[in-house]
Amino acid sequence: MNQSADAQDSSGDEIGPFEIAHLSVEPGQKLSDSLPVSAGSDGVATFIPVTVLHGTKPGPVLSLIAGIHGSEYSPIVSMQRLPGFLDPSEMSGTLIIVQIANIPAFKGRTIYVGPNDLKNLNRSFPGSETGTVTERIAHTLTNEVLIRSDYLIDIHSGDANESLRPSYAAYYAEAGGQRVIEESERIALAFGLESIVRFAGSYASVDDAIYTSAQAVSRGVAAMDVESGELGSIDDAYVEPIIRGSLNVLQELNMIEGTPDLPSNPLIISDRARVYSNHEGIWYGSPLVKTGDYVTKGAKLGIITDYHGNELTTITAPASGVLLVLFGTPPINMGDNIAVIGKIPIIPED
Numbered sequence: 001m002n003q004s005a006d007a008q009d010s011s012g013d014e015i016g017p018f019e020i021a022h023l024s025v026e027p028g029q030k031l032s033d034s035l036p037v038s039a040g041s042d043g044v045a046t047f048i049p050v051t052v053l054h055g056t057k058p059g060p061v062l063s064l065i066a067g068i069h070g071s072e073y074s075p076i077v078s079m080q081r082l083p084g085f086l087d088p089s090e091m092s093g094t095l096i097i098v099q100i101a102n103i104p105a106f107k108g109r110t111i112y113v114g115p116n117d118l119k120n121l122n123r124s125f126p127g128s129e130t131g132t133v134t135e136r137i138a139h140t141l142t143n144e145v146l147i148r149s150d151y152l153i154d155i156h157s158g159d160a161n162e163s164l165r166p167s168y169a170a171y172y173a174e175a176g177g178q179r180v181i182e183e184s185e186r187i188a189l190a191f192g193l194e195s196i197v198r199f200a201g202s203y204a205s206v207d208d209a210i211y212t213s214a215q216a217v218s219r220g221v222a223a224m225d226v227e228s229g230e231l232g233s234i235d236d237a238y239v240e241p242i243i244r245g246s247l248n249v250l251q252e253l254n255m256i257e258g259t260p261d262l263p264s265n266p267l268i269i270s271d272r273a274r275v276y277s278n279h280e281g282i283w284y285g286s287p288l289v290k291t292g293d294y295v296t297k298g299a300k301l302g303i304i305t306d307y308h309g310n311e312l313t314t315i316t317a318p319a320s321g322v323l324l325v326l327f328g329t330p331p332i333n334m335g336d337n338i339a340v341i342g343k344i345p346i347i348p349e350d
Helices: 073-085 103-108 133-144 178-191 212-218 236-252
Strands: 018-020 023-025 029-037 046-054 057-066 092-098 151-156 162-164 167-172 195-199 222-228 267-269 272-276 281-285 300-305 311-316 321-327 337-343
Touching: 018 046, 023 029, 023 046, 029 133, 046 103, 046 133, 057 073, 057 236, 073 092, 073 151, 073 222, 073 236, 103 133, 151 178, 151 212, 151 236, 167 178, 167 212, 167 236, 178 212, 178 222, 178 236, 212 222, 222 236, 267 321, 267 337, 272 321, 281 321, 300 321, 300 337
Parallel strands: 057 092, 057 151, 151 222, 167 195, 195 267
Antiparallel strands: 018 023, 029 046, 046 092, 162 321, 167 222, 272 337, 281 300, 300 311, 321 337
16 A cells, blocks of 8 residues: 555645655656666666656555566557656646666566566566565565555566557456455556456465566555557557556546546456467467457467477467467577467357
8 A cells, every 4th residue: 555645644635745765756746767776796786767746636646667578668658658648736646657667678678587687577576675686676666666556557568579469458356355456457447448357366475476566466556467569569559558548547546637438348358378388499470360369279370390490389279269469579489478368268159
């Protein structure tokens, strides 16, 4: 829950500055700065660029995090643009925008992991003050952003090697307790995308909650994920749904004026099937399928060859459903997650 109680007094009539790390943001003001991540034993220092918009009226603290993975560019570009749509003097509550969570991975153009320690930030929460640079970034985000939030949105896209269903939202349907689940579902629906994935499972402790939004819900913060974009693209087709969805959530939480623009009948996905590679070599996706398609169990998704072009295996769909994620570039390694399918069982006709 929000730890910045000093940002408003108990009467609700006046609010004071919002404090985060070394920053202090006055009501009605916007401040852009960086959260420092000090050099540890690895000698790698970095920073996390943030923009804070502190409203003039009481309200919740909403955090938007982009760039957990440094080569997922549409979330990063959307968070560069979003402040231009907002006026903190007309807002309630406080908006924290983490514009690039993982600067080392962004600068290094690496997928999934940071270039210094080869660790995945979205598998590193709650982090460690004395750990590697990725663990220290996770620690800073946990202690400076997550615990100050009432709501949190972790914004992703298909990484630079992944094709993705145009966009979807997701939330934990079993973790965090009933209030957190209900509020997480509330903002996931309010984001306004056509597809919503319900994550299964819960966590025994915050130390087990290694994902960004899992860490949040395990600490009592309502949270959701967004996926919009693919293959390193910054096309407006991927950026605009993130901006529009963020504004929708701000409206849903009464932080800005307006009513969310919602789909009439979103697709709800409660189970997913994944395909992993048992080989390394070269991936050739089938030209007959693309992300967003409905595929039936056994449908051919592509083939893997060795480095001389000899076919090693054919990859087929392990279940029927919507193809959410599919590898979109040739390199393939042992254990790579080639495809993700949102299960939608075939309903027999009467």
